[in-house]
Amino acid sequence: MADTRLIQGRYRLLERIGRGGMGEVWRALDESLGRQVAVKCLKPMGPRHEPSYLRVLRERFRREARVAAALQHRGITVIHDFGESDGVLFLVMELLDGRNLSELLEDTCGHPLAVPDILEIAEQVAAALAYTHGQGVVHRDLKPANVMRLTDGSVKICDFGIARLGDSIGYSSVSSRLTGTGIAMGTPHYMSPEQIGGAPVDHRSDLYSLGCVLYELATGAPPFDMDDAWAVLVGHRDTAPVPPRTHRPELPEAFERIVLDLLAKDPEERPPDAAELHARLLVLEPPGRLARPVTVHRTPPRLPSVRASVRLPEPRLPGWARNMTTGSKATGPGPRTPLPPDPAAALTGAWTEGLAGPAVGLTGVWTAGPAGLTAPVQRTASGPAVPAAGLPTVREAAVPPAPEALAVLVARHQEGLRLGRLGRWEEAGRAHAAVAADRERLLGPDHPDTLTSRYEAAFALSALGRPGEALREYARAAAGRERVLGPDHPATLAARQETAYVLGQLGRHFEAHDVYAAVLAARERTVGPDHPDTLRCRHNLAFNLGRLGRLEESYRMACEVAVTRSRVLGPAHPDTLVSRYEVGYALGQLGRWPEALQTYREVAVARQRVLGAGHPDTLAARYETGICLGRLQRSAEALRLFRELVDERTRAQGPEDADTLRARHCLGVNLGRLGRWEEALAEARDVCAVRERVLGRDHPETLVSRREIAVGLGWLGRWTEALAVYRDVAQARQRVLGADHPDALTSRNDEAHCLEQLGRSTEAVELYRQVAAVSRVRATRSRSGP
Known part of the structure; x- marks a missing residue:
């Protein structure tokens, strides 16, 4: 031939x-x-x-x-x-003129397709399956490579009958027989559990495979995306898929429900036939028929990392915003836990003066003192502090600074720290930046005290939701410390770890992963695997794995850190409870909400026993309990819990405290879940007004509240007003975070959906395409590495 x-x-x-x-x-x-x-x-x-x-x-x-x-x-x-x-x-x-779905995903570097495209493809495939199943024909090898999207937008399924032919001839891609190694032949990512087990196959097997295909189109990866074929097969057979909106919250809830129904292990629990599936999809078909506004993809609060012992408002978007959906808000690790000190903060002085409060919940009570400007010191086992070897002292400078000038800088440094403890980050940032400039002039750019001031200025910028500027300052501090102190010095590693955090704030999670991994290796090498700093870095790395979609790895690492901290510090130590708290978050990411609820409740009880009922960490665990109740559709219970939290936080911290406002926000969210949208809108407006006054108009938490106003307006059918608010949020996020940040892109999707609701489909489609183009560029850049 x-x-x-x-x-x-x-x-x-x-x-x-x-x-x-x-x-x-x-x-x-x-x-x-x-x-x-x-x-x-x-x-x-x-x-x-x-x-x-x-x-x-x-x-x-x-x-x-x-x-x-x-x-x-x-x-x-x-x-x-x-x-x-x-x-x-x-x-x-x-001969078809188009691309199969596998090629379309390759074109986007594995990035998911736009929601309107997914719904259109799903509807057409379901219609085709409804016809073929009605003819008594089952495909048995439905996968992205067997679905073509033509240049005119129509969709065709290929290779009907080929699977059965292959079974007979002996090389089917879906043969349920196993090779000598015990692995199913061919790519197993789209096989139904009954195919894997060699059970009889009917039309419902095609529905399961379609669920796998839609899951991949919506998230960028199949539901069980492991390198080992056997692990994939076991996943299909035994493991519940992570809900797609965990990876991509803007997906319509009804679409997620359809996908999860298709992925039921038992064929009896799937839709009875493709005709019913097609009818359900028609309700979702764009334009203008999505059930609710799309969701903002949010960045979580900072997890424990080396930092000054202060209680901080969450930078960027808060914990209660993680995975929240319109009207069904979801999980997050809650308010930021107080953080231990930067080991180089005021390197040249002893930390003797107590801060505003103990850093409970991490590694004990940390103290700090005046940032003296003598030589950097190290503590010996039995003697007084001595100058660190190899580091210059002020007395070695060619023209020693006047002691009075140094004392003034110490006082100004302390004032910057005090402003930070009060949450006055704009003032704190200006103070540290000014001290950094003066210390550089007097002591030089690489003097440890100059670098400490840069570090503090960077932290203030991060807390203000300005991660791009923070990244530049942390990078300068890390580079300077590496030159002066060496690459493995705790102060250098602290700056590098904070660099990883702001990379995560910027959505650059691949780069953040590389930095966290390098810092972790250095910490394990220098202080050992069980050192608190090492465990803190592993804790952060576990969280970042979740942001990369590596949810099972994230969960396993969080569990390992919790077990190690329990062994080293004890099961009731605040650090151990922080890690168990993170395990609860990872369970939520995996969609295992009952287990997450149980974990958060156990942490709340333990914290109440150790720290007291009114301690912020105890209240944070109760807060997350409320988030889980909402995800489990127990909104009435969640509403009662958040009312209690609002009262308790108002008494303890005041009505304008960040944690009080978060509890009020969740109260409003649950009012919406219960259909009480007028009350929910009023609550969102009140919280937004306070946040705008306290935090500023463009602060990430203010923008979250402003978006919640748009959500309420949309549910009340006031789409013209909602569009103006959605557009304002999108523009602000572009200005603050950058046009290609995931949160900014998702806000543009919010705007496009609103245009659909107003019947302005042409504008909506163009906006969706713009977002998809930027997303593809971003995905390509992310995969190319730092």
């Missing part, structure tokens, strides 16, 4: 356009009719079979090919002819 390039004297092979496990696909010319076609040549059966067996296979091929050729539907690839040539079975099909 390859020599003559002509099959049966009619089909001239022109160009190979595809190759797979079952054979090759060629663009060919039907010389009888003068049209171009696609010819699929199955692999030769070879001489290994007896002639009688081959006769049975040929008859089976003809029967299956006739069944496939009889399918006549706009969503099914047309089969024109079939036969055998030189021992090779072939099918002649219509």
Whole structure:
């Protein structure tokens, strides 16, 4: 055949356009009719079979090919002819002008497709399956590579009948038989549990495979995306899929429900047929018919890391915003836990003066003192502080600064720290920046005290939601400390760890992962795996793994840190409880809400016993309990809990405290869940007004409240007003975070959805396309590494 390039004297092979496990696909010319076609040549059966067996296979091929050729539907690839040539079975099909879904995902570097595109594809595939299942035909190999999207937007399923042919001939991509290694043949990412177990397969197996395909289109990866084929098969059989909106919160809730229904392990729990599925999808089909506004993808609060012992408002977007949906807000680790000191903060002085309060919840009570400007010191086991070897002292400077000038800088440094403890980050940032400039002038750019002031200025910028500026300052501090103190000095590692955090704030989680991993390796090498700083870095790395979508790894690492802290510090130590708190968050990310609820309740009880009922950390665990109740649709219980928290936080911290406002925000969210949208809108307006006055108009938490106003307006049908608010939030996030930040992109999606609701479909589609283009560029850049 390859020599003559002509099959049966009619089909001239022109160009190979595809190759797979079952054979090759060629663009060919039907010389009888003068049209171009696609010819699929199955692999030769070879001489290994007896002639009688081959006769049975040929008859089976003809029967299956006739069944496939009889399918006549706009969503099914047309089969024109079939036969055998030189021992090779072939099918002649219509030549399609388009890309299969696997290629579309490759074009976007694995980034998920736009929501309108996903819904359109899903509706057309469901319609085609409804037809074929009605004809008694089951595909059995539905996967992205077998679904084509043509240039005109129409969708066609390919290779009906091929799976059964492959089963008979012995090289099916979905054969339930196992190889000698015990692994199912072919790619297992789209196989139903009954296929894996060798049980009888019916139309509901196709529905499961479609659920896998839609999951990948919506999130960028199949539901069980492991490198090991056996692990994938076990996932299909035994593991509940992570809800798609965990990865991509802007997906419509109704769409997520459809996907999870399709992915039910038991066929009886899936939709009964594709016709019902098609009817459910039609309700979601764009434009203008999405059930609710799309969701903002948010960045979580900072997890414990080396930092001054102060109680801080969360930078960027708060914990209660993590994974929240419109009207069904979700999880987060809650208010930021107080953080231990930067080991180089005021490197040249002893920390003796107590701060505003103990850093309970991490590694004990940390103290701090005046930032003296003498030589950096190190403590010996039995003697007084001595100058750190190899570091310059002020007395070595060519023109020693006047003691009075140094004393003034110490006082100004302390004032900056005090302002930070009060949450007055704008003033604190200005104070530290000014001290850094003066210390650089007097002591030089690489003097430890100059670098400490830069570090503090960077932290203030991070707390203000200005991660780009913070990143530049942390980078300067880290580089300077590495030159002066060495790459493995605790102060250098502290600055690098904070660099990783702000990279995460900027959505650059791949780069953050690399920095966290390097810092962790250095900490393990220098102070050991059980040191509090090492465990803190592993804690942060676990969280970042979750942001990369590596949820199971994130959960396992969080559990490991919790176990190690329990062994080293004790099960009731505040640090241990912080890690158990993170385990609760990871469970929520995995959609295991009952377990997350139980974990948060246990942490709340333990903290109440150790820290007291009114301690901020105890209240934070109760707060997360309320988040879980909401996710479990127990909104009435959640509403009661958040009312209690608002009262308790108002008494303890005041009505304008960040934690009080977060509790009020969640109270409003649960009012919305209960359909009390007028009350929810009023609460959102009140919280937004306070945040704008206290934090500023463009602060991330203010923007979250402003968006919640738009959500309420949308639910009340006031879409014109909602559009103005959504647009304002999108523009602010672009200004603060950058046009390609995930939160900014999701806000643009909010805006596009609102345009759909107003019937302005052309504008909406264009905006969706713009967002998709920026997302593709961002995904490519992220995967290329730092």
